[in-house]
Amino acid sequence: DVKVTQSSRYLVKRTGEKVFLECVQDMDHENMFWYRQDPGLGLRLIYFSYDVKMKEKGDIPEGYSVSREKKERFSLILESASTNQTSMYLCASTRDRGGTEAFFGQGTRLTVV
Amino acid sequence: KNEVEQSPQNLTAQEGEFITINCSYSVGISALHWLQQHPGGGIVSLFMLSSGKKKHGRLIATINIQEKHSSLHITASHPRDSAVYICAVETSGSRLTFGEGTQLTVNP
Numbered sequence: 001d002v003k004v005t006q007s008s009r010y011l012v013k014r015t016g017e018k019v020f021l022e023c024v025q026d027m028d029h030e031n032m033f034w035y036r037q038d039p040g041l042g043l044r045l046i047y048f049s050y051d052v053k054m055k056e057k058g059d060i061p062e063g064y065s066v067s068r069e070k071k072e073r074f075s076l077i078l079e080s081a082s083t084n085q086t087s088m089y090l091c092a093s094t095r096d097r098g099g100t101e102a103f104f105g106q107g108t109r110l111t112v113v
Numbered sequence: 114k115n116e117v118e119q120s121p122q123n124l125t126a127q128e129g130e131f132i133t134i135n136c137s138y139s140v141g142i143s144a145l146h147w148l149q150q151h152p153g154g155g156i157v158s159l160f161m162l163s164s165g166k167k168k169h170g171r172l173i174a175t176i177n178i179q180e181k182h183s184s185l186h187i188t189a190s191h192p193r194d195s196a197v198y199i200c201a202v203e204t205s206g207s208r209l210t211f212g213e214g215t216q217l218t219v220n221p
Binding site for chain 1: 143144146148153154155156157158161163199201203205206207208209210211212213214
């Protein structure tokens, strides 16, 4: 069974902390994505990667960075967490660049206090 | 105006009813995805369409490329179908743009 695994289901962090959200996929997929989901706004793309060491900004990259040192792992970094980054974060992967099924992780609910 | 609009936002049905959720989009797409999200957050892919119609069990998805419209139908709905259903369009390189979702509640 294919899997995208996010390291935490729930996280509580303090304002100003550096936060790492980890995502691992076991399907040898090329493409990985980080989204955040907020009520009334739906899912929005933060960053994505089409290959190891490659990253592209999505629609809302401000306040975030990413790292993809290995094909299977895509990390989202909040350099200095703020309360407006309290959200549900979802990682996804796809095999090809277009027209293939997206596989999602279970989500990380991050609260910044 | 959002690029992807879903309707209705909320839908309550009785068990056994036929359900339709609609999705309209305003951009050129390479594919359209229907996703299901249960409480707790995990998202599951139901369908990916680029034309015509697909069926899986009691779920049917259709797309009309010319009209930029897709529908998700659930036949003989069941309480376990209660979830948020999300339409997402793929524009380039697997990038997805999402609708806000439809909260479906099926009562026994």
